[in-house]
Amino acid sequence: MFKVVKRRQLNDNMFWLVIEAPLVARKAKPGQFVILITDEYGERIPLTMAGHDSEAGTIDLIFAAVGRTTMLMSQLQEGEYLMDVVGPLGKPTEMDGLKKVCVVGGGTGNALAYPLACGMHDHGVEVDMICGYKSKDLVILEDEFRAGVDNLYMMTDDGTYGEKGFTTDKLKELIESGKEYDEIVAVGPPMMMKFTCKMAQDYGIHSIASLTAKFVCVDGPEFDGSLVDWDDLIKRSNYYKDQEAEDRAHVCRLTGGVRYND
Amino acid sequence: MINIKLNQNPMPEQEPDVRNHNFLEVAEGYTEEMAINEAMRCLKCRKKPCVGGCPVNIKIPDFIAQIAIGEFEEAYQIISEDSSLPAICGRVCPQENQCQGVCTRCAKGEPVAIGRLERFAADWHAAHYGDEEIPPVESNGHKVAIIGAGPAGLACAGDLVNKGYEVTVFEALHKTGGVLVYGIPQFRLPKEIVAAEVAKLEAKGVKFVTDAVVGRAITVDELMKEEGFESVFIGTGAGLPSFMNIPGENLIGVCSANEYLTRINLMKAYLPEYDTPIMHGDRIAVVGGGNVAMDAARCAKRMGAKEVYVIYRRSMEELPARAEEVHHAIEEGCIFKLLHNPVQILGDEDGNVRAIECVQMELGEPDASGRRRPIPIEGSNFEVPVDMVIMSIGTKLNTLILDTTDQLEANKRGGIGTDDGAATNRDGIFAGGDAVTGAATVIKAMGAGKVAAASMDDYLSK
Structure with missing residues (x-):
């Protein structure tokens, strides 16, 4: 479980979460991403890290609440959890030799x-x-x-x-x-x-x-x-867009955005 | 008394037209009566070829003899002396190429149904003793790390924890089990069985760290130098899908069997309460003839496809999948297009798959693998209209661990190089399973994990 230590809303549908993920933070580099899962029923989505703090053991995620998963993430409050965060993945941004x-x-x-x-x-x-x-x-x-x-x-x-x-x-x-x-x-x-x-x-x-x-x-x-x-x-x-739009309507209609867990 | 019937006791199964609409286990398992009756088919022959045919040399005639006299728990204990995962191997081993393929009864009639009996013993144990509390094993003070919670890693962890090692298993995915959970479908291997095996290991004291990509988050060298692990076993499998490199593989509606199966099995796309997106098709072509292709084809049927084609470039005789899976796939309505090879995938103006173009093949002389080489018949090309294509032509090794571990050497196949005792060129680092051999079987991976565990014990006892 990965704790949300800070949450900030940037505009109508953009959010900034600081997540406790020490194993990811210790080696993260700009340009790398994580794969996360909100809860047992969630999908795995990749998200590029917006920053990290190796000493505090935290990573930053900035995202638009547009898909089912990001909408669920946008509802997380400080002290709540993401089920899984794995990374750092992908190659870091190449910077050497650039002026x-x-x-x-x-x-x-x-x-x-x-x-x-x-x-x-x-x-x-x-x-x-x-x-x-x-x-x-x-x-x-x-x-x-x-x-x-x-x-x-x-x-x-x-x-x-x-x-x-x-x-x-x-x-x-x-x-x-x-x-x-x-x-x-x-x-x-x-x-x-x-x-x-x-x-x-x-x-x-x-x-x-x-x-x-x-x-x-x-x-x-x-x-x-x-x-x-x-x-x-x-x-x-565009492939998964139709399916996502349908899902989105589904989340909103059934739960007002919050997943129903029994 | 020997049961002289030439045929095996048939396995009770869900009806094909029922099961191809659900994900419940296809084979329902022998009853006690069936198991005893089948066990009595064993001739107790002196040569015991089955033991040699088993990659981990389970004392097969001994456990079968116990089943024959109704001592089911004793049978389970005998199997457990050599196998860490009997409930799993009884279900997924290609027995026809191993123990059953060399059974003396094959001379006339069908071999003893060893796999089914193994499964029976394991399931009987789980049903009657599954809730038994397992006491933690006392520590011998040595810390070892295992990378990958698949069959190789689980087997290695099991043997090491039994010897008193403090075992930590690092897994990149969010669930343990490796290919047993992301690859093999629920209807062939219920995930509850894998979870029960992992729970047993946890009870004994094995620690599992999921969401940990060794090589990225932490390296093998760091595990040894900074985290105090004295020895490391690498069992990271072969999970990188291959494609054919034919035109059209980027069209919408083409995916790897790996992705398709992971979405369905690990991410439970077949259950409505899960969010996992999944491609749906009415007419689906699965390219390949291995177990993974059978799994993908049978999943596609269950996900609602009207027609599913299995396209394989050789004939039924060379088809590498486990016989039972092929048989089940045919029963469930999958259409086999044998001696066919895709040359390109065709799309409509929106970039969606509309057909797969195949060429007919004939078999020539045997190639390096000993199988007859398929040769295209010129001018025999034709299109099969499909709206989705699942590529299942094998997987490659992910080189992450090799790339990030100081001076660790590869073998000729690009896997991690090891000697017969699973030792790599680096002191204290061992490896086994698909990460060494390339894609093989669950039982071989498990066997490699056990060999490595013994070598690690030797290494740390010095």
Whole structure:
């Protein structure tokens, strides 16, 4: 059993849990993920760690309550437990030899970009961070990013906060303005990652995409952005969506979000 | 008195058309009368070929003789001298290639149903003595670690705890049992049986640490240098699925048998109260002919598929699955497409599987494995319309432990290198089971765990 020691709500449906998991925390590195199970009836879901504290023996999980499992997790209070947390899994983010990097985060992907960007910065890499959100009420982690990277650019699709436009607009502007990146890292919805990686390729810059979908356990979760078949990935990531939407309705309808345990 | 009947006592089973809609155990087990009657078929021959045919050399004629006179508990005790998991092996061993395959009665008629009798003795013991309190074993002060709570690890843990070692078993998954819980389905091996075996070990004093990925969370070297384990056994199995590398394997509706079975068995996707998502198909192709393929095909039937095809590139004679599983799969309505080999999987415009294209095969000369090599018949390609494909063509070793353990050497197959006593090149580190041999059987893994336990005892007694 893995205790929730701290819980924070970041916006309407984003949450930050600090979990006691000493075996995971002692060796965790930025970019690695855990697999967790909420309770006996839960599924196994992978979630990239948003941070960890080896001394305190805790890990940070930031997530959007969109699926059945994340909805159940969002209801956990301090002092309650997750049944299982296993990790650290996956390969840590490659940082050696990098001097200047641009990290591009989209929506809830910013939660995953956060440990990555700050981890790189701590490692001595100069980090520009572009955070993209649909609108102002979805903005998360602005203060944390500001404290953890060199330059932060806030973008909203509708212009209600920061600059109006897509993350790729800002990325193009920065590259055109003469910024020379060794690498561009994309974390967000598949469509956004596809266009970010394509832009990187157009400018001849190496790109990395963080895939939290399937088959990440052995090789992932980070992949060379130029080698990903994006259309295939987008199709595949839609597969369990129908089933999940049905499940979601099911949880809400039957239990008001809280699983019924007898 | 010998029972001279040529045929075995048939196993009571659920009717095929009933059981292919549920996950209850297919084989219901012999009654006492059936067991005694079957035990009396043993000729008590002098050569006892069955003992040599058993990977752990259970004293088969001795336990059968006890069943024949109604001393069922005594039979169980005799089996337990050599086997740690009789209720499990009685159910999942490929007896036709082992003890029963060499039974003297095969000369004329069917062999004695040794596996069924083993299972009977184990189940009888569980029913009558299962609740008996097991006292903890007194410690001899030595700490040992076992990595992987599958058949090899459990057998090794059992022998070591009996000798007084303080045993800690590290398991990467959230449940103990390894392939016994994530691979073999409930209808073939009820999970309660595995849980009971683990509970017995716990009662004796074995500690289980689940959710612990050795190699990531902690390394073998750290276990030995920092955590005070004097010796380590590695029994991490072979759990990384292989694919055919044919076009279309990325289509929606293609998965590995490993993933499919794990979702169903370990994560209980067949029970409505569990959240585990699972792919459903109406017409499913299972590619492969091993036990895992049979398990996947029979699960697919139970999950509601209308048609399930087992596609295998050789003929029935070469099919590697346990005979009983093949027989059961056919009874349950799985359609065998033998001498067929997939060349590609075809998708619709949305990227969903719509068919699998196969080529017909014929058998040529025997290859290195001694089996006749399948050769494609040119121009014989045709499509089988399916909406889901389950790849079950074997598993590879995960190299995590090899990669993260200082100077641990691999063998030619890519597994962990060991000598006959399960010792690796590193002092105090032992290994066995699929992690060494590549995918094999439960009983072989169990046997390797026992060999390792004996070697570890020698090593630590020096």
